[in-house]
Amino acid sequence: MEKLIKNDLLNESYYEIDHPSGLKIFVMEKPDYSGTFAMFGTKYGSVDTCFRIKGEKNYTSVPEGIAHFLEHKLFESEELDAFERFAKTGANANAFTSFDRTCYIFRCADNFNENLEILLDFVKAPYFTEETVQKEQGIIGQEIRMYQDDPDWQVLFNLLRGLYHNNPVRIDIAGTIESIAEINAELLYSCYNTFYNLSNMALAVAGNVKKEDVLRIADRVLKKEEPVFFEQIIPEEPEAVKEKYIEENLGVDMPKFAIGFKENHKSPVRTAKETLLCNLALDVIAGKVSPLYGEMLSEGLINSNFGKEYFIGRGFAAKLFMGESNEPEKVHKKIIDEIERLQKSGISDEDFDVSLKRLYGAEVNSFNDVDDLANSLVDCYFNGYGLFDNVELYKTITKEDIEKAIRDFDTENCCLSVIK
Amino acid sequence: MNIKQICEGVRLCTHKTTQFKTSVVTLNIITPLDGKASEKALLTFLLGRTNKDFPTVTQMNRKLASLYGASLTPAVMKIGEAQVLSLTLTSIDERFSLRGEKILSEGVSLLLSCLFTPDITPDGFKEENLEREKRLLMEKIDSEHDDKRVYSFGRMIEEMCRDEMYGIERLGKKEKISALSGKEIFEAWKDILFTCPIQINVTGNFDEAEIESTVKAAFSSLKRKKEDIIEVRTEFLTESYSSDLVTEVQKVKQGKLVIGMRAGMTYEFDNFPAIKVMTAIFGSGTFSKLFMNVREKMSLCYYCSARLINNKGLIVVESGVETENAMKALEAIRHELDEVRKGSFTDEIIESAKLSLTDMYKSVMDSVGSIDSWFTMNCLSGEFRAPVEYAELISNVSREEIIIAANMVTEDTVFILESEKEAE
Numbered sequence: 001m002e003k004l005i006k007n008d009l010l011n012e013s014y015y016e017i018d019h020p021s022g023l024k025i026f027v028m029e030k031p032d033y034s035g036t037f038a039m040f041g042t043k044y045g046s047v048d049t050c051f052r053i054k055g056e057k058n059y060t061s062v063p064e065g066i067a068h069f070l071e072h073k074l075f076e077s078e079e080l081d082a083f084e085r086f087a088k089t090g091a092n093a094n095a096f097t098s099f100d101r102t103c104y105i106f107r108c109a110d111n112f113n114e115n116l117e118i119l120l121d122f123v124k125a126p127y128f129t130e131e132t133v134q135k136e137q138g139i140i141g142q143e144i145r146m147y148q149d150d151p152d153w154q155v156l157f158n159l160l161r162g163l164y165h166n167n168p169v170r171i172d173i174a175g176t177i178e179s180i181a182e183i184n185a186e187l188l189y190s191c192y193n194t195f196y197n198l199s200n201m202a203l204a205v206a207g208n209v210k211k212e213d214v215l216r217i218a219d220r221v222l223k224k225e226e227p228v229f230f231e232q233i234i235p236e237e238p239e240a241v242k243e244k245y246i247e248e249n250l251g252v253d254m255p256k257f258a259i260g261f262k263e264n265h266k267s268p269v270r271t272a273k274e275t276l277l278c279n280l281a282l283d284v285i286a287g288k289v290s291p292l293y294g295e296m297l298s299e300g301l302i303n304s305n306f307g308k309e310y311f312i313g314r315g316f317a318a319k320l321f322m323g324e325s326n327e328p329e330k331v332h333k334k335i336i337d338e339i340e341r342l343q344k345s346g347i348s349d350e351d352f353d354v355s356l357k358r359l360y361g362a363e364v365n366s367f368n369d370v371d372d373l374a375n376s377l378v379d380c381y382f383n384g385y386g387l388f389d390n391v392e393l394y395k396t397i398t399k400e401d402i403e404k405a406i407r408d409f410d411t412e413n414c415c416l417s418v419i420k
Numbered sequence: 421m422n423i424k425q426i427c428e429g430v431r432l433c434t435h436k437t438t439q440f441k442t443s444v445v446t447l448n449i450i451t452p453l454d455g456k457a458s459e460k461a462l463l464t465f466l467l468g469r470t471n472k473d474f475p476t477v478t479q480m481n482r483k484l485a486s487l488y489g490a491s492l493t494p495a496v497m498k499i500g501e502a503q504v505l506s507l508t509l510t511s512i513d514e515r516f517s518l519r520g521e522k523i524l525s526e527g528v529s530l531l532l533s534c535l536f537t538p539d540i541t542p543d544g545f546k547e548e549n550l551e552r553e554k555r556l557l558m559e560k561i562d563s564e565h566d567d568k569r570v571y572s573f574g575r576m577i578e579e580m581c582r583d584e585m586y587g588i589e590r591l592g593k594k595e596k597i598s599a600l601s602g603k604e605i606f607e608a609w610k611d612i613l614f615t616c617p618i619q620i621n622v623t624g625n626f627d628e629a630e631i632e633s634t635v636k637a638a639f640s641s642l643k644r645k646k647e648d649i650i651e652v653r654t655e656f657l658t659e660s661y662s663s664d665l666v667t668e669v670q671k672v673k674q675g676k677l678v679i680g681m682r683a684g685m686t687y688e689f690d691n692f693p694a695i696k697v698m699t700a701i702f703g704s705g706t707f708s709k710l711f712m713n714v715r716e717k718m719s720l721c722y723y724c725s726a727r728l729i730n731n732k733g734l735i736v737v738e739s740g741v742e743t744e745n746a747m748k749a750l751e752a753i754r755h756e757l758d759e760v761r762k763g764s765f766t767d768e769i770i771e772s773a774k775l776s777l778t779d780m781y782k783s784v785m786d787s788v789g790s791i792d793s794w795f796t797m798n799c800l801s802g803e804f805r806a807p808v809e810y811a812e813l814i815s816n817v818s819r820e821e822i823i824i825a826a827n828m829v830t831e832d833t834v835f836i837l838e839s840e841k842e843a844e
Contacts, residue, residue, distance in 0.1 A: 009516070010441070010516070032437075032439045033439065033786050034782050034783065034785055034786055035779075035782065035783040035786045083706040083707065083711075084707070086706070087705075087706065087707035087768070087769075087772035087775075087776070088768070088771070088772065088775075089775065090772070090774075090775025090776050090778065090779040091776075091779065092705075092776065092779065092780070093706070107783065108779055109778075109779045109782035109783050110775075110778075110779060110782070135719050136719075138719035138720070139715060139716075139719050139721070139722055140722070142674065142720075142721050142722040142740060142741070142742070143722040145673045145674035145740070145742075146674050146722055146723075146740045148673040148674070149568050149672045149673050149674055150567070150568075151566050207786075250671070251670075251671050252562075252566045253562035253563070253565045253566055254559050254562035254563040254565075254566055256566075288481040288484075288485075289478065289481045289482050289485045291478070293478075293481075294476065294477055294478035294481075297477055297552070298477070298548075298552065300552075300555055303555070303556050303559045303560070303563075304556055304560065305563060324559060324563055354482060354485045354486070355485075357485060357486065357488050357489060357518075358485045358488070358489035359489065360488065360489070360518070361487075361488030361489030361490070361511070361512045362489050364441050364442075364488070364512045364513075364516045365441060365442045365489075365510070365512055367441050368440045368441055368442055368787065368788060369786065369787050370786060
């Protein structure tokens with residue numbers, strides 16, 4: 001089955017294809033670009049540490065960091081590894097693992113067909129041995145250490161450990177030196193066979209490409225796979241945060257903070273509208289045009305590295321404010337006071353207009369680079385909505401919607417993480 | 421890509437296209453990297469935050485928001501021995517505005533007014549703005565120091581180029597910044613208006629004639645004189661005269677190793693294609709000798725890579741390693757460079773390096789941000805080339821040229837950030 005999905009406002013379109021192999025494929029043809037970007041991803045990330053295949057009795061628990069480890073190992077093969085194959089085409093290939101997905105990507109100006117063939121082929125051809133697993137432990141060990149020295153990363157993960165009791169979003173994406181030592185070839189195959197089934201994956205291609213070329217290569221490389229059904233287990237999570245305050249001393253010159261408001265999670269993923277409303281609410285509260293931002297800046301409480309984010313993924317959602325400050329407790333209090341003030345007073349028409357225009361502009365700007373487009377196609381699909389849903393939603397949002405989103409902030413259920 | 425001289429020392433670089441939904445305009449002021457680095461860095465952030473028409477941060481941000489969330493970003497870069505002060509305005513293409521507003525022309529006027537009409541009194545920049553920007557700049561310096569990779573790179577350059585202008589930090593020094601007065605910044609502002617080459621980059625969908633006349637009108641009233649304009653010249657040392665090993669201990673989990681080398685260049689495009697390909701074979705990309713051997717075979721690190729800084733003729737290798745393995749990694753890196761010098765590399769790796777570089781050059785035109793950076797990175801060059809021209813030069817490099825280029829490289833300074841031994 002194949003659909004052409006168009007948007008008149010942006011003057012963009014893409015194909016959504018149900019490939020006979022079981023894979024969902026998206027193609028966005030952009031003939032005025034010289035390059036093409038492809039992303040082949042699976043809905044599998046660091047939070048998937050416990051699962052059960054349908055029909056099996058037992059749950060499988062795997063070491064922390066295994067999704068990321070698998071990502072590294074997939075590049076290897078019995079003959080030429082994937083990097084060596086891409087070296088012959090000139091493509092720039094890479095991969096990443098997040099909380100709830102793992103993606104393999106390349107960007108190229110030439111030899112697209114060959115590159116796509118390599119991408120589909122290497123991701124579908126796992127090759128793990130005890131020897132190669134051991135070698136990777138050294139490299140990933142260094143990656144873990146590198147992040148331990150990164151205060152921006154540490155302030156976020158400390159916050160997550162403060163917000164959550166059990167949800168695996170609290171563990172480091174790469175795991176720990178100890179947890180990765182438990183990984184072996186057998187465990188890697190077990191995760192691979194569960195999560196790298198084509199029915200759990202998506203391919204998105206954007207750029208100077210023809211849909212027919214993508215499909216021809218997919219037809220050739222991908223074999224039909226029967227779907228694997230499984231449960232991804234997310235442990236019960238108490239509503240309240242685990243800690244209200246977490247501090248770590250890394251001897252930084254500029255202290256970092258992260259403030260998180262935990263959301264009670266009823267559904268596994270947020271809808272496009274819920275996400276957009278929360279982002280608008282965050283912008284009204286502490287965006288660059290908000291009175292709070294101006295005040296904190298002039299009082300010397302924040303600097304140019306202040307930001308906010310609706311932090312969401314499969315099984316978790318929190319509103320975050322992050323930045324650098326010599327007085328993080330004051331920032332914390334000011335943000336809470338401002339949310340509570342807005343919850344009572346509501347917002348002005350002007351505030352509503354300004355934030356709506358700002359975020360609409362950002363949405364339009366996100367339709368530029370082929371990398372971003374392919375990435376968004378996969379992301380939206382995994383979250384259950386379409387690429388153009390957001391831009392259309394702007395027409396329907398009201399001031400009352402944002403006021404409600406602000407009222408949904410639970411100012412009691414919050415944690416402050418500080419790196420000094 | 422179009423380059424035009426529009427008045428004394430002012431160059432307009434434009435790339436008109438409807439490919440993107442965003443337009444970007446950057447104003448680059450090209451100043452010599454010198455003893456006034458702190459003044460000029462502070463000035464940049466003052467100019468980019470507020471102006472006479474929008475004197476508070478919130479007023480300026482509201483104005484930008486009304487232009488569909490346009491952003492105005494001040495930045496300071498080191499390009500060769502130039503300290504480039506830049507203000508960048510990014511906005512959506514007005515084809516996508518909901519009520520047909522003119523966005524880009526308003527944005528350009530806003531950008532020019534930031535340069536020409538800052539919020540000043542006869543005594544110079546206002547105390548309130550000065551204090552805010554001093555704090556923000558000093559915190560930015562602190563924050564960059566907290567990134568150990570950036571810090572180690574900066575320390576290596578500081579050591580290696582301590583007798584060259586290139587050793588000066590682009591954001592200035594905290595001690596100096598904290599003591600600056602509004603009057604001193606005012607003088608720095610006057611100075612750049614009359615003596616510095618300026619390059620304006622415009623990328624996106626716009627009316628070329630309109631942009632040109634707006635910019636021309638803004639600059640013509642200044643009446644800049646040719647003899648006042650200071651062209652920046654970068655000193656190139658073709659070889660290393662001393663090789664130092666500098667170590668520093670900090671409370672970190674992972675150590676850092678940074679090696680500075682002289683590439684043997686006498687100006688920024690001297691033998692550029694061969695040196696670029698050679699550096700790629702040595703250490704840029706997953707096909708390179710450093711990646712294949714030091715990371716993949718020896719498993720010593722997560723990253724180990726080399727890059728060419730052609731504006732100063734340097735090659736810099738960076739790696740994150742355990743302190744106990746630092747010397748082993750250093751030896752391994754030296755060994756790989758020797759292998760390139762001896763010509764012990766395959767034809768396949770040459771091909772991979774060329775393909776990867778040409779692919780990269782061809783991709784520059786696919787992003788409004790990378791086109792804008794391309795203009796900026798070439799702001800010192802009299803001879804301007806489009807990215808695709810480099811792709812061609814790269815493809816013609818021979819094995820012999822690569823070996824010659826590798827033999828021109830001399831190691832200079834090694835900086836190692838060691839992790840403090842944990843108490844038992």
